[in-house]
Amino acid sequence: MADTSMLVRHPLEARRTQLTELSAELDGVALELETPVAAVDLRLDPADPGPAAVADVAGGPLPAQPDTWTELVAGQALRLGPDEWLLTSTAARPEDWEFGLDEAAAEFGGTAVDVSAQRTTVRVRGASARRLLASGCAIDLRPASFPRGRCAQTLLGQAGVLLVAHGVDTRGDDDLQLFVRPSFAGYVVDWLVDAAQEFRRPT
């Protein structure tokens, strides 16, 4: 098969410099594009033993609770619904990631489909990250109700996003990851850039 690895680029590659320059002028917010990863949408009966068997292949436990995510060896497992997970991998090739998981899931009547091109990722970091997102997102983003390990599919502005809470580090700096469909990514970045204006450092 032809080597397609050279073709994988972030749909917002053209905005990377703009975001880096803007982040330097902001106080407590940094916007950053993430490297595309292999992602698989897993549909599987949540009753035992399916999830445990897939977890062996995925390299980490699948999240058991609604709207939570767990860390895999090289990636994430996000629970999207009662019988739906999104499994990402930074190490595997998308085809291999899909094949391995599908093989494990098929045994229990499940399926795994490569959705690497379905979503793209923007990282929002900094002490004001949650305040920035809260201005366009209705769910309670305070650390107490949206701590590390939570994720939520919701609306940011007018676009559907998958919000993922990463660490709240010792200085209270937040780290949130935003999965968005590539066709909405331009809108979401426009929205973030606009919303970030109020966090500009006073000159």
Next chain:
Amino acid sequence: MQLIACPWCGQREEIEFSYGGQAAVAYPADPASLSDEQWARFVFFRDNPKGPFAERWVHSAGCRRWFGAVRDTRTYEFLSVGPLSATTARPSVLPEATP
């Protein structure tokens, strides 16, 4: 904005949901035997109660799951939410469909 309790995601804004009409409208057992009027009754006619109404909703901007809800049509208050199967108890829409 009104919050709707998705059985999976919890309380979310109403804008994330889509309406699916009356719950548990049974598909006719033998569609071919229906008269046009009976078929139209199945396709178009729905209850319109003043008070609690069993409906289908989908959390389209969230988990994308369908669920059943009982909503008071006078106050828009959601009285209960649950899996679709739990809201199937309603009289048939086709009382005169029996041959």
